[in-house]
Amino acid sequence: MSDHVYKLMEITGSSTISMEDAVQKAVNRSARTVHNMRWFEVTNIRGHIDEGEVRHWQVTVKIGFTLD
Amino acid sequence: MSDHVYKLMEITGSSTISMEDAVQKAVNRSARTVHNMRWFEVTNIRGHIDEGEVRHWQVTVKIGFTLD
Amino acid sequence: MSDHVYKLMEITGSSTISMEDAVQKAVNRSARTVHNMRWFEVTNIRGHIDEGEVRHWQVTVKIGFTLD
Amino acid sequence: MSDHVYKLMEITGSSTISMEDAVQKAVNRSARTVHNMRWFEVTNIRGHIDEGEVRHWQVTVKIGFTLD
Amino acid sequence: MSDHVYKLMEITGSSTISMEDAVQKAVNRSARTVHNMRWFEVTNIRGHIDEGEVRHWQVTVKIGFTLD
Amino acid sequence: MSDHVYKLMEITGSSTISMEDAVQKAVNRSARTVHNMRWFEVTNIRGHIDEGEVRHWQVTVKIGFTLD
Amino acid sequence: MSDHVYKLMEITGSSTISMEDAVQKAVNRSARTVHNMRWFEVTNIRGHIDEGEVRHWQVTVKIGFTLD
Amino acid sequence: MSDHVYKLMEITGSSTISMEDAVQKAVNRSARTVHNMRWFEVTNIRGHIDEGEVRHWQVTVKIGFTLD
Amino acid sequence: MSDHVYKLMEITGSSTISMEDAVQKAVNRSARTVHNMRWFEVTNIRGHIDEGEVRHWQVTVKIGFTLD
Amino acid sequence: MSDHVYKLMEITGSSTISMEDAVQKAVNRSARTVHNMRWFEVTNIRGHIDEGEVRHWQVTVKIGFTLD
Amino acid sequence: MSDHVYKLMEITGSSTISMEDAVQKAVNRSARTVHNMRWFEVTNIRGHIDEGEVRHWQVTVKIGFTLD
Amino acid sequence: MSDHVYKLMEITGSSTISMEDAVQKAVNRSARTVHNMRWFEVTNIRGHIDEGEVRHWQVTVKIGFTLD
Numbered sequence: 001m002s003d004h005v006y007k008l009m010e011i012t013g014s015s016t017i018s019m020e021d022a023v024q025k026a027v028n029r030s031a032r033t034v035h036n037m038r039w040f041e042v043t044n045i046r047g048h049i050d051e052g053e054v055r056h057w058q059v060t061v062k063i064g065f066t067l068d
Numbered sequence: 069m070s071d072h073v074y075k076l077m078e079i080t081g082s083s084t085i086s087m088e089d090a091v092q093k094a095v096n097r098s099a100r101t102v103h104n105m106r107w108f109e110v111t112n113i114r115g116h117i118d119e120g121e122v123r124h125w126q127v128t129v130k131i132g133f134t135l136d
Numbered sequence: 137m138s139d140h141v142y143k144l145m146e147i148t149g150s151s152t153i154s155m156e157d158a159v160q161k162a163v164n165r166s167a168r169t170v171h172n173m174r175w176f177e178v179t180n181i182r183g184h185i186d187e188g189e190v191r192h193w194q195v196t197v198k199i200g201f202t203l204d
Numbered sequence: 205m206s207d208h209v210y211k212l213m214e215i216t217g218s219s220t221i222s223m224e225d226a227v228q229k230a231v232n233r234s235a236r237t238v239h240n241m242r243w244f245e246v247t248n249i250r251g252h253i254d255e256g257e258v259r260h261w262q263v264t265v266k267i268g269f270t271l272d
Numbered sequence: 273m274s275d276h277v278y279k280l281m282e283i284t285g286s287s288t289i290s291m292e293d294a295v296q297k298a299v300n301r302s303a304r305t306v307h308n309m310r311w312f313e314v315t316n317i318r319g320h321i322d323e324g325e326v327r328h329w330q331v332t333v334k335i336g337f338t339l340d
Numbered sequence: 341m342s343d344h345v346y347k348l349m350e351i352t353g354s355s356t357i358s359m360e361d362a363v364q365k366a367v368n369r370s371a372r373t374v375h376n377m378r379w380f381e382v383t384n385i386r387g388h389i390d391e392g393e394v395r396h397w398q399v400t401v402k403i404g405f406t407l408d
Numbered sequence: 409m410s411d412h413v414y415k416l417m418e419i420t421g422s423s424t425i426s427m428e429d430a431v432q433k434a435v436n437r438s439a440r441t442v443h444n445m446r447w448f449e450v451t452n453i454r455g456h457i458d459e460g461e462v463r464h465w466q467v468t469v470k471i472g473f474t475l476d
Numbered sequence: 477m478s479d480h481v482y483k484l485m486e487i488t489g490s491s492t493i494s495m496e497d498a499v500q501k502a503v504n505r506s507a508r509t510v511h512n513m514r515w516f517e518v519t520n521i522r523g524h525i526d527e528g529e530v531r532h533w534q535v536t537v538k539i540g541f542t543l544d
Numbered sequence: 545m546s547d548h549v550y551k552l553m554e555i556t557g558s559s560t561i562s563m564e565d566a567v568q569k570a571v572n573r574s575a576r577t578v579h580n581m582r583w584f585e586v587t588n589i590r591g592h593i594d595e596g597e598v599r600h601w602q603v604t605v606k607i608g609f610t611l612d
Numbered sequence: 613m614s615d616h617v618y619k620l621m622e623i624t625g626s627s628t629i630s631m632e633d634a635v636q637k638a639v640n641r642s643a644r645t646v647h648n649m650r651w652f653e654v655t656n657i658r659g660h661i662d663e664g665e666v667r668h669w670q671v672t673v674k675i676g677f678t679l680d
Numbered sequence: 681m682s683d684h685v686y687k688l689m690e691i692t693g694s695s696t697i698s699m700e701d702a703v704q705k706a707v708n709r710s711a712r713t714v715h716n717m718r719w720f721e722v723t724n725i726r727g728h729i730d731e732g733e734v735r736h737w738q739v740t741v742k743i744g745f746t747l748d
Numbered sequence: 749m750s751d752h753v754y755k756l757m758e759i760t761g762s763s764t765i766s767m768e769d770a771v772q773k774a775v776n777r778s779a780r781t782v783h784n785m786r787w788f789e790v791t792n793i794r795g796h797i798d799e800g801e802v803r804h805w806q807v808t809v810k811i812g813f814t815l816d
Contacts, residue, residue, distance in 0.1 A: 005777040008758040008808070010688040012744065018088055020154050023183070024190050029685040029747055031188030040190070042181035045110035047091070049131070052099030054092050054108070060688070063185070064760065067777055073437040076418040076468070078212040080268065086156050097209040097271055113178035115159070117199070120167030122160050122176070128212070132420065135437055141301040144282040144332070146552040148608065165549040165611055196552070200284065203301055214416040216472065222360050224290050227319070228326050233413040233475055235324030244326070246317035249382035251363070253403070256371030258364050258380070264416070267321070277573040280554040280604070292358055295387070296394050303392030312394070314385035335389070336556065339573055345505040348486040348536070350620040352676065369617040369679055400620070404488065407505055426700050428494050431523070432530050439528030448530070450521035453722035455703070457743070460711030462704050462720070471525070481641040484622040484672070496698050499727070500734050507732030516734070518725035539729070540624065543641055562632050564766050567795070568802050575800030584802070586793035589654035591635070593675070596643030598636050598652070607797070630768050657790035659771070661811070664779030666772050666788070690756040692812065709753040709815055740756070 005067045009034070010043065012060040019045060022059040036066040073135045074106065080128040087113060090127040104134040141203045145170070146179065148196040155181060158195040172202040209271045213238070214247065216264040223249060226263040240270040277339045278310065284332040291317060294331040308338040345407045349374070350383065352400040359385060362399040376406040413475045414446065420468040427453060430467040444474040481543045485510070486519065488536040495521060498535040512542040549611045553578070554587065556604040563589060566603040580610040617679045621646070622655065624672040631657060634671040648678040685747045689714070690723065692740040699725060702739040716746040753815045757782070758791065760808040767793060770807040784814040 013026025023040065030037060044060035081094025091108065098105065112128040149162025159176065166173065180196040217230025227244065234241060248264040285298025295312065302309060316332040353366025363380065370377065384400035421434025431448065438445065452468035489502025499516065506513065520536035557570025567584065574581060588604035625638025635652065642649065656672035693706025703720065710717060724740035761774025771788065778785060792808035 003762055005774055006760040012686040014683050026685055027185055027190055037185040040183050047108050049095055049105040054095055071422050073434055074420040080210040082207055093207060094209055115176050117163055117173040122163055139286050141298055142284040148550040150547050162549055216414040218411055229411060230413055231321055231326055241321040244319050251380050253367055253377040258367055275558050277570055278556040299389055299394055309389040312387050343490050345502055346488040352618040354615050366617055435525055435530055445525040448523050455720050457707055457717040462707055479626055481638055482624040503729055503734055513729040516727050571797055571802055581797040584795050591652050593639055593649040598639055659788050661775055661785040666775055692754040694751050706753055
């Protein structure tokens, strides 16, 4: 909580299972290259429909991470 | 991806189980009369409370479908 | 549905499990002191990330309850 | 309050008298072809001016109705 | 207009008559327990429909009152 | 409907009677100096409370008028 | 300008050429089944990219038409 | 870039040709009476439809100009 | 950061000095009756003008506090 | 507080010092030609950066003043 | 359409010709360093005015691209 | 002002002193790795409270910089 500076990036994760899983996938993929992720905020929830069924949940999040 | 035209309709599904189930119910009911649904976007998440418990999730989606 | 008056309060629930559970926790905690809760609307979905994993879902809801 | 599905349609009513009358006209006209209308939400209030006087109130509402 | 501090609360009034009456009912009910109310701002206008007629106007207001 | 250019101005009217009267007062006052007013859109509805009663309705409108 | 009632529908047109052409295509396709269209408002401008070039403009419009 | 003060005005231009032309017409007309216009921001894109064709593009812009 | 529940309240502080001072006054006054305040978010910045000078800064904040 | 009518104008002030100073400059400049200014609301906060330092604060305010 | 993760970046392109050209320039420039761009959404349309003429169209887009 | 392309990034600066200082810290930190920063826009103002006092101002800005 000292005078940190944070950067926000916007990521869309997709999942066939749930909204939570789509967010988790966005966070997991980001973790490969970004460290010190601290929080996220959902900015959009969409999805694809095929043959009358929801096939993918697509959740967009802004992720905040600490700049060292 | 050619020069398609899409129509959007706004549907509210409700479920006692989860937000995802409320969306799925909205899509399933729409599939009875509308074909070629392609995507949805969540525009509102509400619900009813009874005796201190969440009883229904009500999720409103805009659904896009192709006009032939 | 007669000429009722409702008050809205804004509550943030958090959960390690799901968005629905975060809302349910917000509603359950409010039920300790507020009666006649009738509906809620989700106004914000956020969360905390630790070591590349979502640790908490934080969902803010406006809850409407009847003023007697 | 069971697992109903609702459709929303957006209608603009106009009236020379009042905002309430414009909404009522939108609802009355819709009742000719749509049954089971349950609620509305005002999304826009506009009007026309002629010779320095308000001539028409134009109120747009989203109307929700039950899909059987 | 000195260094006052104000609190805002959000109240929904309903009326079978008009939008203004719904706001007035929200204010009157609030006056039973809150003093020094100073202003309001309309944040939402909704209503219920029954048998093709508007039955209730539901107007939500944020009411500001002085903290002594 | 030819290639007209319109200017928009934002005016707040107040009334002790109703929202419609507040708009009408805003339009009437503007008519003293502006001609060719064509339409308005409501952008804000507020008011003052005194002794637990609504004393003034304050409605802000954007008014469009033709530039000759 | 008498007491007309209008319905709004939301349509997405797409074009490889321009935003205006995408709107025109949305309007043209709608004209096959809807008469008395009067105005539109752009609510979203998107598009697809392929191999570093914009391939489609997708413009969503709300179209208002008179209910007889 | 010194301590300038700017005024913003909101203007709607219309054109039968394109969105860009509608903006240009708004700017050209304003130039008759306002000097030192510096930038604009598009706040609304609408239009009129007649016999199933777009007849006018109506683009609203906020124009900023330097107060001397 | 365990499964806490937070309540949000909306408070307007005013100050003749600065925006920061207006926020600080809102927080200080709230501290008389509310404990465990954790964060705030600015939702509105307004002020009063008298004789061509800014006399009061009025800053509205949503304040979140832990419910035990 | 009688049945006044107010006009709103939108002004951007800039300052090298602070946000408050930018607002004050907008108000001071406006006072040269407009009397009876009563309140303002901040609608945008921007600024210029040069060589990695904030050089100007640019704050846009809507200013309301009484029409006599 | 499998479980892809997308990143969004926000780019402003400028053009002396048209809005479409400004978007195309934003996309072209981005293609130098980013691959797999899939879609864009327009978030802002602005421009510069000089001597009473529009000199530059500045269109801001959010561009989504696949993270491998 | 030629056909430049700009990229926007979103950064949150925090400060124990003031909102301006939080923005300045966000800009200073960004200057370590990004050149040609040109402007910023404030998108969010938040802060932390501890023991009834504001401890940190957290201001989020979108920063635009030229892509060479």
